[in-house]
Amino acid sequence: YAIMNDKDQGNYADTGMLNFIRQTTPGLIGMYDGKMGYKEAAEESSTANNIWAYLKQTDGQNRSSRFNTTMYSKIKFMEGLSWDFNFNYGRRFDEYNSHTVPLARYTFSNGEIASTATTPDQMTTTWKSYAEETYTLENILRYDKSFKGGHDLNVMVGYNEYFYKQYEHKQQKKGLIDPSISVPDAATEMQTSTGTAKDEALRSVFGRLNYNFKERYLFEANMRYDGTSRISSENRWGVFPSFSAGWRITEEEFMKNLNLSWLTNAKIRGSWGQLGNQNIGLYPYQAMIAGVEDYPFNKSDLTIGYHQTAYANRDIKWESTAVTNIGVDLMLLNRLNFTFEWYNKITDDILRSSQVSNLLGLSAPTVNNGKVQNRGVELSLGWNDMITEGAMKGFQYNVGFNISHNKNELKKFGKVEYGDYGIRQEGLPYGEFYMLECIGVFADQQEIDNSPKQFNDNVQPGDLKYLDWNKDGKVDNDDRHPISGRFPACDYAVTAGASWKGFDLSLIGQGVANVKYYTTYFGAHPFAQGGAVRKDYIKDMWTPENPYGAKNPKLYYDNMGGTKNTRDNTYFLRNASYFRLKNLTFGYTIPRHITEKAAISRLRVYFSGDNLFTITPYKGIDPERSGNG
Numbered sequence: 001y002a003i004m005n006d007k008d009q010g011n012y013a014d015t016g017m018l019n020f021i022r023q024t025t026p027g028l029i030g031m032y033d034g035k036m037g038y039k040e041a042a043e044e045s046s047t048a049n050n051i052w053a054y055l056k057q058t059d060g061q062n063r064s065s066r067f068n069t070t071m072y073s074k075i076k077f078m079e080g081l082s083w084d085f086n087f088n089y090g091r092r093f094d095e096y097n098s099h100t101v102p103l104a105r106y107t108f109s110n111g112e113i114a115s116t117a118t119t120p121d122q123m124t125t126t127w128k129s130y131a132e133e134t135y136t137l138e139n140i141l142r143y144d145k146s147f148k149g150g151h152d153l154n155v156m157v158g159y160n161e162y163f164y165k166q167y168e169h170k171q172q173k174k175g176l177i178d179p180s181i182s183v184p185d186a187a188t189e190m191q192t193s194t195g196t197a198k199d200e201a202l203r204s205v206f207g208r209l210n211y212n213f214k215e216r217y218l219f220e221a222n223m224r225y226d227g228t229s230r231i232s233s234e235n236r237w238g239v240f241p242s243f244s245a246g247w248r249i250t251e252e253e254f255m256k257n258l259n260l261s262w263l264t265n266a267k268i269r270g271s272w273g274q275l276g277n278q279n280i281g282l283y284p285y286q287a288m289i290a291g292v293e294d295y296p297f298n299k300s301d302l303t304i305g306y307h308q309t310a311y312a313n314r315d316i317k318w319e320s321t322a323v324t325n326i327g328v329d330l331m332l333l334n335r336l337n338f339t340f341e342w343y344n345k346i347t348d349d350i351l352r353s354s355q356v357s358n359l360l361g362l363s364a365p366t367v368n369n370g371k372v373q374n375r376g377v378e379l380s381l382g383w384n385d386m387i388t389e390g391a392m393k394g395f396q397y398n399v400g401f402n403i404s405h406n407k408n409e410l411k412k413f414g415k416v417e418y419g420d421y422g423i424r425q426e427g428l429p430y431g432e433f434y435m436l437e438c439i440g441v442f443a444d445q446q447e448i449d450n451s452p453k454q455f456n457d458n459v460q461p462g463d464l465k466y467l468d469w470n471k472d473g474k475v476d477n478d479d480r481h482p483i484s485g486r487f488p489a490c491d492y493a494v495t496a497g498a499s500w501k502g503f504d505l506s507l508i509g510q511g512v513a514n515v516k517y518y519t520t521y522f523g524a525h526p527f528a529q530g531g532a533v534r535k536d537y538i539k540d541m542w543t544p545e546n547p548y549g550a551k552n553p554k555l556y557y558d559n560m561g562g563t564k565n566t567r568d569n570t571y572f573l574r575n576a577s578y579f580r581l582k583n584l585t586f587g588y589t590i591p592r593h594i595t596e597k598a599a600i601s602r603l604r605v606y607f608s609g610d611n612l613f614t615i616t617p618y619k620g621i622d623p624e625r626s627g628n629g
Contacts, residue, residue: 005062007064061095064095084140096129099123102118120177134165135163140157141156141157153209171194172192173187175189201229218248222242238276244273266330269328272324273322275321279351280316280366311363318349319347345374346372346373349368374406374407381400385398433483433518434481434482435568437481441552443550461542466569490513493509494507511578515577517625517628519629574617580616584609587607
């Protein structure tokens with residue numbers, strides 16, 4: 001297939017437009033009689049207060065062309081032996097250009113120009129091209145054979161090759177000779193001219209052996225031999241095996257002789273396997289260089305030079321993850337399904353930046369260092385049934401529930417690191433929250449005087465109060481401590497479905513329990529970037545008239561009063577547990593004897609809705625947000 005898209009290059013970036021919409025003063029006139037409006041009050045934002053002008057101050061074109069094709073074949077040599085060949089090729093090419101649009105903005109109350117249009121000598125034009133090319137080649141041989149006595153054998157061997165290449169060129173010039181002409185030759189001053197290119201490749205040889213004896217004993221073995229361009233030739237290849245086995249106890253003669261009619265199926269299974277990870281920078285084992293502008297070799301001339309940016313490490317190898325899994329599958333009464341699994345997942349030789357001193361003078365090299373363990377259980381229950389008599393005869397229904405719990409622990413890491421509102425320390429979950437514990441809001445000066453001093457802050461009634469965790473009579477950074485909630489206590493889901501006389505209904509619900517997000521600045525700090533104050537903040541805010549029992553500190557115009565209230569602390573740690581109806585679908589299938597008259601074999605009409613409701617204590621936009629901040 002091939003796709004070509006053309007888009008006007010207005011100033012539509014989310015980081016700008018959506019940010020300024022949030023700050024815009026209601027009632028501002030964007031455009032009147034062909035003229036763009038400007039702010040009327042000095043306190044208003046000159047940037048945010050006219051989204052229409054903001055969108056129109058840039059023009060141009062963004063064209064994207066994509067081509068993707070796949071060739072495949074399947075050849076059967078003889079009974080049970082076949083060869084699959086697949087080849088995919090894709091190419092993308094983007095052409096981008098943008099230029100300044102001169103717009104004057106007016107204060108409509110007096111008709112005067114408040115912001116003059118950009119003059120041609122200050123206008124810029126930018127032209128950029130971007131391309132990427134990729135292909136995937138795959139060859140697979142399969143052999144399937146059933147032997148006398150109930151023996152089934154499946155063998156597969158294959159080869160996979162992947163290649164990716166990308167390049168980008170960009171040029172920006174300033175000073176247009178004529179505002180209506182925006183090609184680079186119509187500008188007088190070069191500002192930037194850049195170009196980059198990169199590529200990567202991955203090759204794999206793999207195989208699988210699957211053996212089945214009368215659906216009673218099951219065994220599978222897999223092997224991968226992977227090579228990557230991201231690792232030096234000395235350690236480029238890694239071997240990753242896996243094995244699994246299962247025993248269906250109900251297929252044994254001694255179980256059949258017990259005549260346990262309520263036990264439809266019983267299976268015990270276990271597995272162990274390794275997988276590799278090479279998702280690091282493209283060239284971590286090579287000495288990369290970058291340009292250094294304005295480097296002085298004498299007292300009069302400045303020269304552009306190049307220097308090595310990071311310490312290279314040719315000894316890195318594949319990161320590996322080993323997973324052990326033990327499970328039990330049961331079916332009771334031919335209706336109730338039960339599954340229980342225990343797993344232990346250990347990621348070792350983690351690819352990460354080394355812990356080095358700043359005296360190195362270069363960015364830290366990539367090394368294999370660290371071990372993380374994830375261990376947990378999963379439980380699943382399901383009931384499937386149909387009413388076979390009475391008024392509801394033919395009514396089919398099913399319900400299901402599953403829940404999982406995972407414990408994360410950093411087993412090996414090195415020196416303790418802090419960042420992203422957390423701590424990376426052996427024995428704790430990776431990135432466990434680490435901060436001061438907020439225990440309320442100071443009600444009055446007497447409470448401040450009777451409490452441990454907080455840093456050297458000018459604490460006032462209405463400011464946040466922190467716990468003296470180490471009980472040394474003062475509050476400082478030594479009172480930071482680990483706080484749980486980085487990982488949820490459990491994930492769970494419910495499903496249900498029913499069908500009767502052409503009608504069908506299905507729903508999926510999903511949720512997490514005891515997970516927290518650190519929410520700060522936008523949506524948390526009043527007036528952040530000119531934003532409004534939330535109603536719930538005002539409701540529970542400290543005021544001189546209501547100083548006791550406040551949940552939120554008093555109102556400051558600028559950044560909540562500074563660091564005394566914005567240090568990393570649990571006030572900004574919000575409970576993001578939730579349950580959400582992910583999907584609800586209701587449909588009706590029109591009887592076939594009716595649709596056949598219109599030459600339609602099957603016709604179904606339905607309603608489907610996603611995320612129809614959410615139950616959560618989280619006050620932000622979405623408890624399924626991607627991270628902290």
